[in-house]
Amino acid sequence: MAARREVEIVALHVSPVHAYEGRPSDGPRPDPGPVSRDQVELRAGLGIVGDRYYNHPAHRNAAVTMIAAESLDPWPVDPLVARRNVVVRGFDVDSLPRGTVFSLDGVRFEVHRPANPCAWMDAVIAPGAFKALRGKGGIRCVPLDDGVLRVGRSSLAIVGA
Known part of the structure; x- marks a missing residue:
């Protein structure tokens, strides 16, 4: 049995479109609706229901993105600007x-x-963030189970490698 510890899910992001396309100087595309969620529904092998990468063949093994909030702490920004789920x-x-x-x-x-x-x-985020986030931009992963994640306290366990 893997040891469990408490962590916090500080933000959840679901977007049906990719807002960061083209040149940054042109600005992001507008999101078609609210993207911040209090909870998200996950499907094994498919991703987050309603997200642009859900059941997308090219992203099956990378449908869910995660980032540590600590990676964004140097900047006073909404954690959702990094566009990680x-x-x-x-x-x-x-x-x-x-x-x-x-x-x-x-x-x-x-x-x-x-x-x-x-x-x-x-x-x-801020000038220099691209370089500063190298190696701290998060991970791409696939859910192995159906389930729900909610903003707030969460139980974490490393199951294996």
Whole structure:
């Protein structure tokens, strides 16, 4: 049995469209509606219901993105500007190697690759954020179970690698 500890889910983000396309100097595309959620529904192997990467063949193993809130602490910004689906505090997601399986509130995830930052970070966070977030841009993973995540306290366990 994996040891459990408490972390915090500080933000959840679901977007049906990709807002950061084209040149950062042109500005982001408007989101078609509210993207911040109090809870999200996950489907095993598919991602977050309603998100642009849900059941998208090119993103099946990377449908859910997570970032540590601590990576964004140097800037006084809304944690959702990084456009990661799940923002957690108290969990260094960037330290997890590929293939690691962990759970948040009983929903298991498998890490597949880093969620590398892009040049948009300089436009939406602050100049220099793109470079500063290298190696701290979060992870791309796939849910292994159906379930729900909610903003607030969460139980974390590293299940295996």
